[in-house]
Structure formats: C-alpha cells, structure tokens
Amino acid sequence: MTRAGLALAFAAAFGLLSSLYAVAETAKKEKDGKWETADGNPTYNITADGTVDWYTFSGFRRYHSECHTCHGPDGEGSTYAPGLVQSLKTMTYPQFMLIVASGREVVNAARQSLMPALGDNPNVRCYLEDIYVYLKARADGVLPRGRPAKRVDKPAAAEKHEKACFGDK
Amino acid sequence: MRRHALASASLAAVAFATPAMANDDVRQQTAKPEQWVLQTGDYANQRYSKLDQINRDNVKNLKVAWTFSTGVLRGHEGSPLVVGNIMYVHTPFPNIVYALDLSQDGKILWKYEPKQDPSVIPVMCCDTVYRGTAYADGTIYHHQADTTLVALDAKTGKEKWKVVNGDPKKGETNTATVLPVKDKVIVGISGAEFGVRGHVTAYDAKTGKQVWRAYTLGPDNETLFDPEKTMSLGKPVGKDSSLKTWTGDQWKIGGGTAWGWFSYDPETNLFFYGTANPPTWNPVQRASPDGKPIDQKWTMAIIARDADTGVARWAYQMTPFDEWDYDGVNEMILADIPIGGQTRKALVHFDRNGLGYTLDRVTGELLVAAKYDPKVNWTSGVVMDKNSPQYGRPQVVKEYSTFQTGQDKNTKGVCPAALGTKDQQPAAFSPRTGLFYVPTNHVCMDYEPFRVSYTAGQPYVGATLSMFPAAGSHGGMGNFIAWDAAQGKIVWSVPEKFSVWSGALATAGGVVFYGTLEGYLKAVDEKDGKELFKFKTPSGIIGNVMTYSHNGKQYVAVLSGVGGWAGIGLAAGLTNPTDGLGAVGGYAALRDYTALGGALTVFTLP
Numbered sequence: 196m197t198r199a200g201l202a203l204a205f206a207a208a209f210g211l212l213s214s215l216y217a218v219a220e221t222a223k224k225e226k227d228g229k230w231e232t233a234d235g236n237p238t239y240n241i242t243a244d245g246t247v248d249w250y251t252f253s254g255f256r257r258y259h260s261e262c263h264t265c266h267g268p269d270g271e272g273s274t275y276a277p278g279l280v281q282s283l284k285t286m287t288y289p290q291f292m293l294i295v296a297s298g299r300e301v302v303n304a305a306r307q308s309l310m311p312a313l314g315d316n317p318n319v320r321c322y323l324e325d326i327y328v329y330l331k332a333r334a335d336g337v338l339p340r341g342r343p344a345k346r347v348d349k350p351a352a353a354e355k356h357e358k359a360c361f362g363d364k
Numbered sequence: 365m366r367r368h369a370l371a372s373a374s375l376a377a378v379a380f381a382t383p384a385m386a387n388d389d390v391r392q393q394t395a396k397p398e399q400w401v402l403q404t405g406d407y408a409n410q411r412y413s414k415l416d417q418i419n420r421d422n423v424k425n426l427k428v429a430w431t432f433s434t435g436v437l438r439g440h441e442g443s444p445l446v447v448g449n450i451m452y453v454h455t456p457f458p459n460i461v462y463a464l465d466l467s468q469d470g471k472i473l474w475k476y477e478p479k480q481d482p483s484v485i486p487v488m489c490c491d492t493v494y495r496g497t498a499y500a501d502g503t504i505y506h507h508q509a510d511t512t513l514v515a516l517d518a519k520t521g522k523e524k525w526k527v528v529n530g531d532p533k534k535g536e537t538n539t540a541t542v543l544p545v546k547d548k549v550i551v552g553i554s555g556a557e558f559g560v561r562g563h564v565t566a567y568d569a570k571t572g573k574q575v576w577r578a579y580t581l582g583p584d585n586e587t588l589f590d591p592e593k594t595m596s597l598g599k600p601v602g603k604d605s606s607l608k609t610w611t612g613d614q615w616k617i618g619g620g621t622a623w624g625w626f627s628y629d630p631e632t633n634l635f636f637y638g639t640a641n642p643p644t645w646n647p648v649q650r651a652s653p654d655g656k657p658i659d660q661k662w663t664m665a666i667i668a669r670d671a672d673t674g675v676a677r678w679a680y681q682m683t684p685f686d687e688w689d690y691d692g693v694n695e696m697i698l699a700d701i702p703i704g705g706q707t708r709k710a711l712v713h714f715d716r717n718g719l720g721y722t723l724d725r726v727t728g729e730l731l732v733a734a735k736y737d738p739k740v741n742w743t744s745g746v747v748m749d750k751n752s753p754q755y756g757r758p759q760v761v762k763e764y765s766t767f768q769t770g771q772d773k774n775t776k777g778v779c780p781a782a783l784g785t786k787d788q789q790p791a792a793f794s795p796r797t798g799l800f801y802v803p804t805n806h807v808c809m810d811y812e813p814f815r816v817s818y819t820a821g822q823p824y825v826g827a828t829l830s831m832f833p834a835a836g837s838h839g840g841m842g843n844f845i846a847w848d849a850a851q852g853k854i855v856w857s858v859p860e861k862f863s864v865w866s867g868a869l870a871t872a873g874g875v876v877f878y879g880t881l882e883g884y885l886k887a888v889d890e891k892d893g894k895e896l897f898k899f900k901t902p903s904g905i906i907g908n909v910m911t912y913s914h915n916g917k918q919y920v921a922v923l924s925g926v927g928g929w930a931g932i933g934l935a936a937g938l939t940n941p942t943d944g945l946g947a948v949g950g951y952a953a954l955r956d957y958t959a960l961g962g963a964l965t966v967f968t969l970p
Binding site: 256264275278307310318319340 | 486831
C-alpha cells in the first residue's frame, strides 16, 4: 500500500471509531460529577481540552499509591505484574471489582503470581470506581501516560463518600 | 596490611581446626581470595577480590565458560557463593538453593526448595527478590521470603534447624541476606510500606534459638539503646531517644525495617546496618501534634550495635522526618582511608537520599557528607559545624519539601526519586586506588502525598509519584561513578541508559565489574572508567558481580534476571509530564531491551 493509501485507510478507520465513540459518549450520564455508561457502569469523562473528571484524576492518584508498585506506572505493567491497560480492554467492571476485592492466584510451574485481596483496605475499597475509570480511560486510549494535566474540582459528593467510607464522624 | 597477615595466619590455623566460632571461620574463609563465602565478599563489605589473573590488558578476551538456568523468572538479586569446590546459587521466591559442583561443570549436588505459602508474594513490595545466602562453619544460612531462617548442611543440603522470624500476615517478609558472626546469625526484616515495626534479631548459630532482638523504634529496653552509652554525633542519645520523636503510638507501625546489608568490624565487635523509611509516604500524617516535622528515630539511620548483646554503640540519622522515601538501608563499607592527614577507621555509606557519608566507625563521628550525584536538590547540604544546633542535619530546600508543599499538592522535580541516587545495589572499594565504585540512579520525581489509613497486612503508602530522568543531563537514568570518600568528590562518572541496579566488584587486576539493566556485564578500568569489555547476558542484571578461582583459573560470575523495583518502575519506560504530550513515552523502556528469566553466566579467559 502506498503511503497516501495507508493514510486514507487510517483516516477512514479513525472516522469510524470516532463516530462509534461519539455514540457511546452521548449515552453517558452524569450525576454529582460522577459519570456512568448507559448500562450503569462507572466511566470517565474527558473534555475536548483534556480536562478529566474528578474520579478519573483521583483514580490516577490512588493507582500510583496502591497499585503501581506491582503493576507499573500508568497501568503499563512491569516485570512483576500484568499491564492493566491491556487487561481492562476486555475486563468488565464487575469482574474488576471481584478481583480487586478477593484477589487472584496463578501459581504453576512457570509462574507464581498472586494478586492480593484488597477488599479490606479502605485506601483501595473507598476508591474502587476511581481506579477503574482511570484505568478504563487508559485502556480505551483516550488518556495519555502521566499525570492528567487538567481536572475538575472535587465534588461535594466525593468528599461525602470519602468520609462515610473511612468512617469519619 | 592486616588482611594479608590474617590470611596467612588463618591458613595455618585451618590444619588444626577446633570447633571454631563462625566469626573465626568466616574470617578464615573470606581471607581466601579463591572463595566468595558472604554476599558482601567480606565482613567489611568491600566487594574487593585479590585475584588478578583477569586484568586490564586481557579482560577483553573474556569468554563464557558455562551458564546455569535457575528455573525462576522473577528478579534475581545477590550473587552465588563459592566455598571450596561448591557454588551455591539462590533464587527469588520460591527461594531455591542449588549446590553446584565446580569440578563437574556445575552438576547439581543438591537442591533445596522450601514450601512457602504463596500469600507472601503480594506483601513483598516491589518483587519477590532475595539477596542471598551466607556460609559459616559448614552451614548455609538461608532466610526465606516468609521469614523462615533455615540452617542447611553445606555438603548435603539437609536442614539442621529452622526458625520463623516474622509474620507475613502483618506484612513482615524477608529479602535480605544474613550476617553469621561468632556463635550467632543476625537477620533483618522487610515491610516498612506495610507498617511493619523494624528490627534486627540474633539467633544461636548452632540451634536457631533467639538470643536478642533490637527494634528500630520504641522504648529503650526494646531498641537496646543505652541512654548514657549509646552515642549520636558525639553526645549520649538520652532516655527514650526514639519514643520522644513520635506522635502518640505511631511508632508501633513506624517502619524503620532492616532490609539492607550488614557489615562487621571484628576489632570493635560492632556490626553496622541501615534502617528504612517511616510509613506512610504522606509526611503530613506523621507530623508532631502541633503540625511540625518530627524526627521519627531511628528510621533512616545508620546503627552500630555490639554483635554479642545487640546494644547500640552509636547511631546517626541521615534523613530525619522522611518526606521522599529515602530509606537508609544501603550498605556500610568499612575501610581505613587517609582523611585530613591521618588514617581513619571509616564507614562509607551511599544513601538513597543522594549523599555519600563518611563516618568514623568506632565513634560514629561524621566526617564527610556530600552529594554523589550533582543533580541532588532536596537538600542544600549537611551542617558540619559542631557548635550549630543543626549539626549533622540535612538542610531541606523548601521548594522540594513534600511536607511544606503539603498534602494533595504535587511537589515537582525532586532529585533523587524515591528509588534513591542508589538503592540496595552495593558499591565496591578498591584498596589499590582508594576509590569507591558506585552504581547509581539518575532519576527525579514529582511527589504528591495524600491521606491514607492503616490496615494490618495492607500497603500503607499514601503518595503518588511520577519518575523521569534527571533534567539537563545526558538523558539516561543512571551513572556508574568512582568516588573519593575522603574528599566527598566524584572522580569519574560513566553515563548509563538505565539505572545501574547491579552490585559492583573491584579486583586486584585493576578491573571493576558491574551489570546493567539491559543485561550487559561490563568491565571498566579502575583509573578512568573506560570500558574494556561487555557481554549481553540472557536478561537484565540486578544481581551483584562476584569472582572466584577454581583449579588455578579465575572466574567472574553474575546472575541475570530482570525485576525488582527497577523492573517495576522502568519496564514501561518513564515519562515526564513537564516535557509536554509529544515527549511522553520518549524515554527508553526496559521491556524493549530484555525479558524475564533467571540465569547464571560464568566468564573466564580462554
């Protein structure tokens, strides 16, 4: 294929993807700064200028505290644990919740890998959705590596959830 | 030189061996340059070999003599040991030990594989690494990930005794080697990121019975600090020197674990080690009740203890009130070097915080503290004026203080990054040149601390950080340097694409060896760092280079097997958000150079 032909094919494919993406986008709903898909799973919101919703930003922070010491920076994976940017291309939110809460063990002759159960850890449990939407945005290819450059302010609902989850008075 | 005299004396003594104490045995065994019986080479941690068959002129002819696959994929730290005709090779979890017969091309004489609960794997922050076994008195001492310490018969691999040192359910694990000294084996513990309260413990070398335990934090009777006799910066530490520097009960989950190396000075009967960080990584949660920085002793410190009793002789805290995860666990190298016109009994330590320290190992007096990477910026230096109330303390630069910037705020461009200017990968000292050869990281970070809560057995971190190569430099993430510890000056520096995560070896042949994360074993000239030889091994090197001699021929050996903190942080490559979107992913990704796999490569001259 010529370079021009290749470029055209890319442009066509990209156009198709963007229109599909646009459909998914329009089906999203927002409540108190939190976004969810039409089927009720949490999701991210990134505006045209790259501003991320609070939960996606919060997920970035929590991921790089609780998860990256095994799974590597930006969900990219490491020599120790799989890249979640790949895993979340197919993993659903309920599957994600189950594995994070209960852990997962793969121990055989070739491999000993063990994901711990983090359900008892409030630093993870209280931010499960946040971590999920951050990684989903990374997996969908709409959020580049590194710290999100712009974000919306922390919604009052997030503050309230945090307090309740940590058992603050 | 004392070492030579000792060598000939001990050779004579061998013929009439009575049941010697491990101390004598280790000294006799380490005095034989053909062997490598401790991970650190010798008690002084010099990692220097008197073997000189491989030299600056012929090292370019090195060839692979034989190789050995360990059968384990995770990060391989530490090095093999050689005692007589046997080489001992350890692996990361599941912590296999192989005894290989050097007279039969490495035929397996015995293999020891412990049964460990795999639930220990995820409580090992940053890979299931293990820095190896130690030999003394016909015994291989092996400290597993789950903290089981086992004594193996060196000839047969049969268990003599075993004892459990900690509880992985609370996050207590082991990655470090052990120190056999006199009639004891001294061991440490890992898990500061899980809120473990650090300690060192001595076990009876013959029976495994616990003799003493010394905590890093807490009341004097548990830290084994003597208020009058334990010194710091020339003064007695006073009553409850640890407790006084903590808010409430935070010391009970205060970290300060001992997961690095041990050195030992037979003359003073002192052993030396460093302590890790206090968790969480959010300093705001560790401030004093009135919101000020508070020292959190004795985290981030060098501690010198009596090997018989565990009582501390002196201590020095490098980074009071840690705000960056600059653990103080790196090796303490003992060397007698001329400083200011007199020979000092020195201890030299390259700290994670980017400062190279030279202290008097007998008294703990601070002699030199200087940056061993010019990019280090969190401190303007250590106050050396003995009359200053700030004497011995690093002066924190406000701009790079994650505490002063505050929680939920991003402190940018701090050098070094949390992995330190150097991590555990040990440096070497050559008495020929008087120089220290240091593998280093050249990486900086942005650091944003935030609130976390503690749950037993769960990570207790509380900061987000992004790392990137030091700005305005060569673009690589590491350097291999030669250091003058008397002057506190870099003599030469060789840039590396990745952090140098392999322990160095200096030799009487004038050649210095180290490994790289891409997998190269490199040999450089002790004088100027000029590369004399390199060979790409099967996987990235985070192990330490060692040398031995068999049937009159010198060999150099190293474990490959990428992993550890380096493998986690660098596999995908680093990004620098301040470079703008176009440059993201522009730095070298380790996964484009190497893949997992434990293998030993042994080199010799044709």
